[in-house]
Amino acid sequence: MPKVLISDKMDPKAAEIFRARGVEVDEIIGLSKEELAEIIGKYDGLAVRSSTKLTPKILESATNLKVVGRAGIGVDNIDIPAASAKGVVVMNTPFGNSITTAEHAIAMMFALARQLPEADASTQAGKWEKSKFMGVELTHKTLGLIGAGNIGSIVADRAHGLKMKVIAYDPFLTEERAVELGIEKVTLDELFERSDFLTLHTPLTDQTRGIVSREALAKTKKGVRIINCARGGLIDEEALKDALESGHVAGAALDVFAEEPAKENALFGTPGLISTPHLGASTSEAQVNVAIQVAEQMADFLLDGGVTNALNMPSLTAEEAPKLKPYMALAKKLGSLVGQLAHDAVKGISIEVEGAAAELNQKPITGAVLAGFMGAYSDSVNMVNAPYLAKERGLDVREIRHEREGVYHTLIRVAVMTDEGEKSVAGTLFGEDAPRLVELFGIKIEADLDGDMLYVVNEDAPGFIGRIGTTLGAAGVNIGNFHLGRRDGGGDAVLLLSVDQHVDEPILLEVCNLEGVKTVKTLSF
Ligand SMILES: NC(=O)C1=CN([C@@H]2O[C@H](COP(=O)(O)OP(=O)(O)OC[C@H]3O[C@@H](n4cnc5c(N)ncnc54)[C@H](O)[C@@H]3O)[C@@H](O)[C@H]2O)C=CC1
Ligand SMILES: O=C(O)CCC(=O)C(=O)O
Numbered sequence: 355m356p357k358v359l360i361s362d363k364m365d366p367k368a369a370e371i372f373r374a375r376g377v378e379v380d381e382i383i384g385l386s387k388e389e390l391a392e393i394i395g396k397y398d399g400l401a402v403r404s405s406t407k408l409t410p411k412i413l414e415s416a417t418n419l420k421v422v423g424r425a426g427i428g429v430d431n432i433d434i435p436a437a438s439a440k441g442v443v444v445m446n447t448p449f450g451n452s453i454t455t456a457e458h459a460i461a462m463m464f465a466l467a468r469q470l471p472e473a474d475a476s477t478q479a480g481k482w483e484k485s486k487f488m489g490v491e492l493t494h495k496t497l498g499l500i501g502a503g504n505i506g507s508i509v510a511d512r513a514h515g516l517k518m519k520v521i522a523y524d525p526f527l528t529e530e531r532a533v534e535l536g537i538e539k540v541t542l543d544e545l546f547e548r549s550d551f552l553t554l555h556t557p558l559t560d561q562t563r564g565i566v567s568r569e570a571l572a573k574t575k576k577g578v579r580i581i582n583c584a585r586g587g588l589i590d591e592e593a594l595k596d597a598l599e600s601g602h603v604a605g606a607a608l609d610v611f612a613e614e615p616a617k618e619n620a621l622f623g624t625p626g627l628i629s630t631p632h633l634g635a636s637t638s639e640a641q642v643n644v645a646i647q648v649a650e651q652m653a654d655f656l657l658d659g660g661v662t663n664a665l666n667m668p669s670l671t672a673e674e675a676p677k678l679k680p681y682m683a684l685a686k687k688l689g690s691l692v693g694q695l696a697h698d699a700v701k702g703i704s705i706e707v708e709g710a711a712a713e714l715n716q717k718p719i720t721g722a723v724l725a726g727f728m729g730a731y732s733d734s735v736n737m738v739n740a741p742y743l744a745k746e747r748g749l750d751v752r753e754i755r756h757e758r759e760g761v762y763h764t765l766i767r768v769a770v771m772t773d774e775g776e777k778s779v780a781g782t783l784f785g786e787d788a789p790r791l792v793e794l795f796g797i798k799i800e801a802d803l804d805g806d807m808l809y810v811v812n813e814d815a816p817g818f819i820g821r822i823g824t825t826l827g828a829a830g831v832n833i834g835n836f837h838l839g840r841r842d843g844g845g846d847a848v849l850l851l852s853v854d855q856h857v858d859e860p861i862l863l864e865v866c867n868l869e870g871v872k873t874v875k876t877l878s879f
Contacts, residue, residue, distance in 0.1 A: 355376060355377065355378050356377050356378070356398040356399060356420075356656040356657070357377070357378040357379070357380070357396060357397050357398050357399070358372055358377050358378070358379045358380075358397060358398065358399035358400070358401055358652060358656070359379075359380050359381075359382065359393070359394070359396075359397040359399070359400050359401070360379060360380070360381040360382075360383075360401045360402075361382060361383065361385055361390060361400060361401070361402055361405075361406045362383060362401075362402045362403035362404070362405045362406050362425075363383050363403065363405075364381075364401060364403060364425055364641070364645050364648075365638075365641040365642050365644075365645035365646075366645075367642055367645045367646050367649070368401060368425065368645035368646070368648060368649040369381055369649075370649075371645075371646060371649035371650060371653065372649050372652075372653060375649075375650075375653040375657065376653075376657065377399070377652075377653050377656060377657070380397075384405075385406075387407070387409070387411070387412065390406065390412055391411065391412045391414075391415040392415070394412055394415050394416045394419060395415050395416060395417045395418060396418065397416075397418060397419060398418050398419065398420050398421070398656055399419070399420065399421045399422070399423065399652045399655075399656055400416075400419060400421075400422045400423070401422075401423045401425060401648055401649070401652060402422065402423070402424055402425070402431065402432070403424070403425050403426055403635075403644075404426060404428065404431050404614075404632065405431075406431065407431050407432075408422060408431065408432040408433060408436075408437065409433055409436070410433055410436040413433065413436050413437060413440050413442065416440065416442065419440070419442050420441075420442060420443065420655070420656065421442065421443045421444075421445065421652050421655050421656060422437060422442055422443070422444045422445070423445050423446075423447075423648040423649070423651060423652040424444070424445065424446040424447070424648070425447060425450075425641075425644040425645055425647070425648040426446065426447060426450070426451055426635055426644055427446060427447070427448055427451060427452070427455075427504075427505075427635075428557060428558075428585060429444060429446055429665060430557075430558055430585065432444055434665055434666055437666065438666040443655060443661065443664050443666060443667045444664065444665045444666050445648070445651050445652065445655070445661075445662065445663045445664050445665065446663055446665060447643070447644045447647040447648050447651070447663065448504065448663060449504060450640060450643035450644035450647050451634070451635035451637075451640035451641075451643065451644055452504040452505045452508055453508055453639075453640070454634070454635055454636075454637040454639065454640035455505050455583055455634040455635055455640075456505050456506075456508035456509045456512060457512070457637075458583050458609060458630070458633060458634045459505070459509050459553050459555070459581050459583040459634075460509065460512050460513070460516075462581045462583065462607035462609065462628065462630075463492065463497075463551055463553070463579070463581055463607070464492070465607055465628050466551070466579040466581065466604075466605040466606075466607050466628060467489050467490050467491070467492055467551075467579070468487070468489035469487050469489060469605070471628050472487065473487045490550075492513075492516045492517075492518055492551075493516065493517045493518070494517060494518070494519065495518055495519070495550040495551060496518070496519045496520075496521060496548050496549050496550050496551070497509075497510075497513045497518045497519070497520050497521070497549065497550070497551045497552075497553065498521050498522070498523070498540075498545040498546070498548065498549030498551070498552045498553070499520065499521070499522040499523070499524070499537070499545075499553055499555060500522075500523050500524070500542070500545065500552070500553070500554045500555065500556055500562075500565060500566075500588075501522075501523075501524055501554060501555035501556030501557075501562075501584065502522040502524040502527045502531075502532070502535065502537060502555070503524070503526075503555060503556075503732060505555045505583075505584075506522065506524070506553075506555035506556075507535050507537075509553060509555065510522070510535050510536065510537050511535070514536055518551075519538075520535075520536065520537045520538070521537065521538045521539075521540045521544070521545055521548060521549065522537045522538070522539060522540065522545070523539075523540055523541065523542045523544075523545040524539075524556075524731075525699070525731060526699070526700075526728070526731040526732070526747070527539055527699060527747075528699045528700070528701050528747065528748050528749070529699060529701075530701070530748045531747050531748045534748070539699070542565075542570075543573060546570050546571075546573040546574045547573055547574070547575065548575070549574065549575065549578055550575065550577070550578065550579070551578070551579050551580075551581065552566075552574065552578055552579070552580045552581070553580075553581040553582070553583070554566070554580075554581070554582045554583070554584045554585075554588050554589070555583070555584050556584055556585075556588065556732075557584070557585065557732055558584070558585035558586075558587045558588060559731075560856075560878065561730075561731075562585075562588055563587050563588065564587065564588070564589070564590050565588050565589075566580065566582075566588060566589040566590065566593075566594070567590050567593060568590055568592075568593035568596075571590075571593050571594065571597045571602070571603065574597075574602070574603065576601075576602050577602075577603075577604045578602075578603055578604065579603070579604050579605040579606070579607075580594070580603060580605070580606040580607070581606075581607045581608075582606075582607070582608050582609065582610055583609040583610065583634040584610060585610050586608070586610040586611040586612040586613070586614065586616075587612050589608075591611070591612055591619070591620060591621055592620065594606055594621065595620055595621050595624050598621075598624045598625060598626045598627060599624060599625070603626065604626060605626040605627070605628065606621075606626060606627055606628070607627075607628040607629070607630075608621070608627070608628070608629050608630075609629075609630045609631075609632055609633055609634045610632055610634070611629075611632075614632060615631065615632075616629075616631070647663075651663060665735075677714060678714055678715065678718050678719070679787075680783050680786065680787035680788075680789065681711055681714060681718075681719055681722075681764075681766065681783070682718055682719060682721075682722040683722075683789050684766055684781050684782075684783060684789035684790075685705070685719045685720075685722035685723045685726065685766055685768075686722040686723065686725055686726035686729075687726060687781065687789055687791070687803040687879055688723060688726065688766060688768045688779050688780070688781050688791070688803075689722065689723035689724060689725065689726025689727035689728075689729075689768055690726035690727065690729060690730055690803075690879060691726075691768075691779050691791070691794075691803060691877065691879075692727055692768055692770050692777065692778075692779055693726060693727040693728065693729065693730030693731065694730045694875070694877050694878075695777075695795075695809065695875065695877075696770050696772055696777065699772065699773065700727075700749065700770045700771065700772055701748075701749070701750060701771045701772065701773075702749065702750030702751070702752065702770070702771040703723070703724070703727060703744075703749060703750070703751055703752070703768065703769070703770050703771070704751075704752035704753070704754060704767075704768070704769045704771075705719065705720050705723045705751070705752070705753050705754070705766070705767075705768055706753075706754040706755075706756070706765075706766070706767040706768075706769070707719060707753075707754070707755050707756070707764075707765070707766055708755075708756045708758070708759065708760050708762075708764065708765040708766075708767070709756075709757075709758070709759035709760065709762065709763050709764040709765060710759075710763055710764035710783075711764045711765065711766055712755045712756055712757045713757070716753050716755060719766065720751065720753055721740055723766075723768050724740035724743075724744050724751065725740040727740075727768075727770075728740055728743060728744065750771070762782040762792065763782070764782055764783055765780055765781070765782050765792075766780065766781055766782075767779070767780040767793075768780070777795050778793070778795070778796075779791065779793060779794050779795065780792055780793040781793075781803075788802075789802070789803065790802060791803055791837075791850075794839065794848055794850070795848075796841065797839040797840065797841055797846075797848050798839055799837055799838070799839030799848055799850060800837060801835075801837035801850045801852075802835065802852070803877075803879045804852065804879050805834075805852060805853075805878070805879060806852070806853050806854070806855060806856050806857070806876065806877075806878055807850055807851060807852050807853065807876070807877040807878070807879065808826075808849070808850070808851040808853055808857055808865070808874065808875075808876060808877070809848070809849070809850055809873070809874070809875045809876075809877055810822065810848070810849040810850075810851070810865065810871060810873065810874050811846055811847070811848055811849075811871075811872045811873040811874075812846070812847055812849070812868075812870045812871045812872060813845075813846065813847070813870040813872070814840045814845055814846065814847035815870055818847070818868070818869075818870055819836075819838075819849075821868050821869070822849070822851075822865060822868060825861075825864050825865055825868060826851075826853070826857075826861070826865070829861040829864065831853050831854070831855060831857055831861060832853065832854040832855075833851050833852070833853055833854075834852040834853060834854055835851070835852035836849070836851055836852075837849070837850040837851075837852075846872065850877075856876065856878070857876050862874055862876065
C-alpha cells in the first residue's frame, strides 16, 4: 500500500480520501528541514501547502518519493527541476483557491479605501475618531491588474460589479480575451500612471520579480493604493516603505512578503500598511477544494498511474514515452524560445511536424510546445494543462503534419501569430536525440538551447563579435558557445550566446549600447 505524508495543515478531507482510496497516510505538521529529511525516505507521496520547502537536499533523502501534491497554486516552495531530475512528479491544484484569493484581494481593496483596520483599532480603543478616517469610493476608480490569469480575471469580474474601470498589463493577454473580460489592455507604464488601485496577480518569475520597483512607484499616481495577494518578491519592499512614508502611496495591503513567515519586516508599522499572514487561500471552501483535489490526484497517480495537473510530466502511455522524449524536449525548448522572444500578445500558435516527427503522436509534442511557450509567463503550466489553458485564453492552436522529409530527417516548426505578423522558429534532432535549433525568425542558425543564453540582433558589420566578446569578458561573463546567423550580407545578424551565468541588467545595458545593436535579451532554458 503506498504511503503519503501530509506535512502542512490541510483540510481533514485529504486524509479521509487517501484512506478511503487505500493509501496509508501520516499527518505530521511543523517538521524542521532536518526532521523532514530524516523521515521522507519512508513515503511515496508528499502533500504540502506553502510551509514545507522541498529543497534539493530534502529530495536527496526522498528515496521512495514518486509524487508531490501542492494543495494550492504557487509551487515556489518546491524545487521542480530537482524533483524532475529525481523523477518525482509535482502536481498542483490550479483552480481550487482562485475565487477565495480574488475575494481576499477585493477585501484588501475595501480595507484600504476605508482604512478599516485602523478605524477598528481606534474605535475599540474608545477614541471615536470619526473625522480622522476619511475614505475614498471605489466606484468609477481605475483598478490596474498586473496579471490577468485565473485570479486576476476573477478580480476584474468582481471589480466590474463595483463599477470600477479595469485595466491590465499581462503580456499573455490577447485583445480578444481582454474584450471578453471587459478589461482594457495597457502597457506596464500606462498601468502605473493610470491606476487608482493596483493589484498583483502573477507568479514570481525572473520577469516579475520586483515588477513594482522604486522606478515603477515613481510613475504611479500620487495617492495610489496597492494590493499584493500573489507573491512577496513582486514588490520592492524598501521602496514601498519610502513611498508610504512620503505619502505618495496612500496605502498598501499585503498578504505576502519577500521573506515568509514574516514575523519581522521593515514595512511593519509604516502608516497606511495593512497586512495579513498569507491568508489569500484561507477559506474553508478553498481548503476543502484543494484538499479533495490534491488527494484524488495523488491517489490516482500512486494507485493507477493517472496524471492530472502535473507540472513536470506529460500524459503518455508507457510505449510512446521513450520515442517521444527527445521530440518533447525539442518542442518545449522551441516553445520556450518563442515565448521568451515574442513580446506582443500572441493570438495563435502553429506547430508543424515533418519527417520522423510526423509518425508520432503529435499531442504530447503540441503539449510540450505550449508548456514551453506558456511557461515563460506562468508557473502553473504543464504539458497536461497547457492545451486546456491555451483554449481557455482564446489562443488559436494549429497542428500541421507533413509526412515527407525536408532538408532534415525530422523537423518541428513553431510559428506564432502576433500583431506584427507571423514569426517562426524550427529545430531538429541531431543523432536521434540531441535537440538543435536550426532556424530563428527566418534566419538559419544552429544552436543548442541550453542554460543561460543571450539573444542579440545587430547590424552585420565587421568588428562586432570582438566588441561584444570584450564587453562580456570585461564584465566577467564567460561565453560557453557562440552561434551566429544572418539574413544576408550587410543585413541583420543574430547571435545566440551560451553564457556561464545569468547576465544582469547593467551588463545587458552595456551590450545594448554597443554600436549596431538592435535587440538584446536574456534567455533561459
Ligand atoms: N495569497 C495566496 O494565498 C495565493 C497566491 N497565489 C498567487 O497568485 C498567483 C496567480 O495565480 P493565478 O491567477 O491562478 O495564476 P495564472 O497562471 O492563472 O495567472 C498568472 C498570470 O500572470 C501573467 N503574467 C506572467 N508573467 C507576467 C508578467 N511579467 N507581467 C504581467 N503578467 C504576467 C500570466 O500571463 C497569467 O495570465 C500564483 O502564481 C500564486 O503565486 C495563488 C493562490 C493563493
Ligand atoms: O496554501 C496556502 O495557504 C497558500 C496558497 C498559495 O499561495 C497558492 O496556492 O499559491
